[in-house]
Amino acid sequence: MDLEAVRTFVAVVEAGQFQKAAIDLSVTQQAVSKRIATLERDLCVRLFTRTQRGAELTIDGQAFLPRARELLRVAERALASVHPGSRPLRVDVLNSRGAASGLMRGFHRAHPEIDLDVVMLFEIETAVTAIRSGAIDASFRAVAAPGRPLPEDIESVRVLDEPLQLLTGPAHALAGARSVTVAQLAGHRIWMPGIVPGTEWAAYYDDLVAEFGLTIEATGPNFGSDALLDTIADTPTLATFMGEHTRLIWPAGHGLRRIPVTDPMPVYPHSLLWHRDNPHPALATLRAHLAATVAGHDAAGSWTPDWAAPH
Amino acid sequence: MDLEAVRTFVAVVEAGQFQKAAIDLSVTQQAVSKRIATLERDLCVRLFTRTQRGAELTIDGQAFLPRARELLRVAERALASVHPGSRPLRVDVLNSRGAASGLMRGFHRAHPEIDLDVVMLFEIETAVTAIRSGAIDASFRAVAAPGRPLPEDIESVRVLDEPLQLLTGPAHALAGARSVTVAQLAGHRIWMPGIVPGTEWAAYYDDLVAEFGLTIEATGPNFGSDALLDTIADTPTLATFMGEHTRLIWPAGHGLRRIPVTDPMPVYPHSLLWHRDNPHPALATLRAHLAATVAGHDAAGSWTPDWAAPH
DNA sequence: CTTAGTGAACAACGGATCGTTGTGAGGAGC
DNA sequence: GCTCCTCACAACGATCCGTTGTTCACTAAG
Numbered sequence: 001m002d003l004e005a006v007r008t009f010v011a012v013v014e015a016g017q018f019q020k021a022a023i024d025l026s027v028t029q030q031a032v033s034k035r036i037a038t039l040e041r042d043l044c045v046r047l048f049t050r051t052q053r054g055a056e057l058t059i060d061g062q063a064f065l066p067r068a069r070e071l072l073r074v075a076e077r078a079l080a081s082v083h084p085g086s087r088p089l090r091v092d093v094l095n096s097r098g099a100a101s102g103l104m105r106g107f108h109r110a111h112p113e114i115d116l117d118v119v120m121l122f123e124i125e126t127a128v129t130a131i132r133s134g135a136i137d138a139s140f141r142a143v144a145a146p147g148r149p150l151p152e153d154i155e156s157v158r159v160l161d162e163p164l165q166l167l168t169g170p171a172h173a174l175a176g177a178r179s180v181t182v183a184q185l186a187g188h189r190i191w192m193p194g195i196v197p198g199t200e201w202a203a204y205y206d207d208l209v210a211e212f213g214l215t216i217e218a219t220g221p222n223f224g225s226d227a228l229l230d231t232i233a234d235t236p237t238l239a240t241f242m243g244e245h246t247r248l249i250w251p252a253g254h255g256l257r258r259i260p261v262t263d264p265m266p267v268y269p270h271s272l273l274w275h276r277d278n279p280h281p282a283l284a285t286l287r288a289h290l291a292a293t294v295a296g297h298d299a300a301g302s303w304t305p306d307w308a309a310p311h
Numbered sequence: 312m313d314l315e316a317v318r319t320f321v322a323v324v325e326a327g328q329f330q331k332a333a334i335d336l337s338v339t340q341q342a343v344s345k346r347i348a349t350l351e352r353d354l355c356v357r358l359f360t361r362t363q364r365g366a367e368l369t370i371d372g373q374a375f376l377p378r379a380r381e382l383l384r385v386a387e388r389a390l391a392s393v394h395p396g397s398r399p400l401r402v403d404v405l406n407s408r409g410a411a412s413g414l415m416r417g418f419h420r421a422h423p424e425i426d427l428d429v430v431m432l433f434e435i436e437t438a439v440t441a442i443r444s445g446a447i448d449a450s451f452r453a454v455a456a457p458g459r460p461l462p463e464d465i466e467s468v469r470v471l472d473e474p475l476q477l478l479t480g481p482a483h484a485l486a487g488a489r490s491v492t493v494a495q496l497a498g499h500r501i502w503m504p505g506i507v508p509g510t511e512w513a514a515y516y517d518d519l520v521a522e523f524g525l526t527i528e529a530t531g532p533n534f535g536s537d538a539l540l541d542t543i544a545d546t547p548t549l550a551t552f553m554g555e556h557t558r559l560i561w562p563a564g565h566g567l568r569r570i571p572v573t574d575p576m577p578v579y580p581h582s583l584l585w586h587r588d589n590p591h592p593a594l595a596t597l598r599a600h601l602a603a604t605v606a607g608h609d610a611a612g613s614w615t616p617d618w619a620a621p622h
Numbered sequence: 623c624t625t626a627g628t629g630a631a632c633a634a635c636g637g638a639t640c641g642t643t644g645t646g647a648g649g650a651g652c
Numbered sequence: 653g654c655t656c657c658t659c660a661c662a663a664c665g666a667t668c669c670g671t672t673g674t675t676c677a678c679t680a681a682g
Binding site for chain 2: 001002003006043044045059060062063064066067068070071074075077078079081082083088090117119120121130135136
């Protein structure tokens with residue numbers, strides 16, 4: 001099925017006859033006839049009944065028409081998604097199931113008319129470069145990792161303090177606890193294979209380890225969230241950290257437990273980063289939406305690294 | 312932009328390298344390279360960064376990927392919409408703003424997983440032929456016009472009795488009435504240019520005219536609903552009938568009035584028609600949905616033609 | 623340092639496709 | 653019967669597409 005043929009099909013429907021459609025498309029009537037014939041051959045159905053005064057849709061053609069229009073619309077949007085100028089707002093998130101993703105879903109619900117593209121970069125340097133070049137419009141990050149202050153032309157605002165929770169399998173020693181203190185975690189193995197050295201969230205966990213004497217293992221290949229959950233569920237001695245807003249998808253029966261952590265409650269500081277001079281109109285809308293909907297977290301009793309001082 | 316190129320793009324993303332994608336697609340690596348190069352030229356952006364171990368998505372590529380996948384999904388569904396076998400449920404309605412259309416919207420809300428195609432045929436004979444041939448799965452009609460009983464292999468069930476309302480402009484003599492009786496309408500001109508002779512709704516209005524001595528004019532070309540509403544709004548001597556559930560879209564300020572008709576209340580009998588042997592699984596779901604959600608109308612005080620005796 | 627292996631791009635060739643011109647069939651209106 | 657209008661079929665030329673053959677860049681092993 002060729003998009004050009006689909007476009008021709010819609011043109012014939014709108015013109016009512018092959019001849020006019022040919023003029024609209026700046027080709028000959030014979031070319032239109034051929035394209036429609038090819039499309040009909042590809043679909044194995046007759047789309048028009050040819051009459052003396054033009055072409056009328058068959059029932060199959062009527063059923064196909066809205067699909068064809070949708071196809072062209074989607075193709076149009078796909079094209080727009082990579083075109084500079086007034087392309088969709090392009091936002092970078094840490095991963096597709098994290099808190100930032102949830103914030104973007106909320107934004108999309110509040111402003112369904114704004115076209116969005118979500119991408120995932122890994123390092124904050126990459127993100128900053130992309131923001132500077134205009135390749136992306138905004139990024140959710142934990143800003144200002146130690147020794148690496150944000151450049152002057154990049155602005156940021158704290159949008160979410162996300163408490164961490166402990167994730168354990170049903171056989172874990174802490175599985176029955178309603179909440180655990182950081183001190184209680186000192187002897188346990190915490191496994192986070194997804195962590196990428198050099199990123200700002202690696203720095204976050206490094207600080208957490210250093211301050212409270214935890215044992216976090218980032219060893220082993222990262223086979224993705226599913227494999228991690230499988231292992232956690234089956235292993236009584238392993239646990240992992242997970243943001244409170246992280247959306248998990250696991251098979252029923254795993255018996256995984258999410259346990260709040262207290263004394264202090266470790267919170268992950270999400271900020272929105274953007275370029276000072278970015279003119280994208282939807283960027284202002286996003287910032288206004290986040291400012292309006294995201295409630296600040298109570299700083300008392302919670303912990304963040306020094307470099308991410310509470311606002 | 313070529314669909315085959317988009318398919319190749321997704322294949323490369325999934326394979327991680329051109330070579331593997333080429334094997335998956337049963338073409339040579341050079342062909343894949345060319346297709347991607349052509350796509351990148353069409354889009355004016357680089358989609359992959361070529362490395363020694365394959366190809367990685369650029370930011371533009373990441374943004375384009377979900378659009379590409381959607382495009383292929385929509386193309387798949389467009390193809391399925393004309394393929395016999397397990398194609399979408401195809402239902403015929405009288406017009407896109409009528410009561411049947413509203414019923415189908417309700418069905419879609421209740422069963423969003425069921426793929427639907429809505430078409431519009433004009434004559435009940437066409438609809439019956441289409442139902443018999445399997446070209447459509449069901450049709451909303453007023454069944455059993457006089458002298459034309461339904462064939463034995465077509466089944467039907469009454470699904471909605473829709474009261475008619477009078478639609479007038481602000482200057483019409485009846486514009487201020489909260490309701491009008493059929494007897495009051497006797498002297499007024501009622502204009503229904505959309506009516507098509509030979510259809511079962513033409514028969515309905517013929518009976519209405521004959522029984523109550525009304526004046527219904529079906530003359531003049533039908534320029535569509537918008538033109539009809541414009542004329543009605545501006546003309547103090549013209550009115551028209553409209554189903555209670557018909558969705559009207561008119562510019563603000565027209566001052567159109569919808570006035571219930573009583574003594575008796577003319578109701579239009581909508582039935583669902585389908586073929587006895589149609590095996591489409593969604594057809595049973597539709598029938599069950601309609602049976603469950605559509606409340607019967609009180610027959611007392613209402614009027615339908617003799618040939619559409621109340622259930 | 624050399625050599626084998628891997629992954630992608632460039633060049634050239636043969637076949638298929640696409641759009642064009644030219645022509646014919648089939649009705650509707652005068 | 654004539655013209656006008658519609659669309660379909662045939663033949664030809666240009667373009668596009670995929671293939672084979674080859675080169676380039678880089679990595680890993682000896």
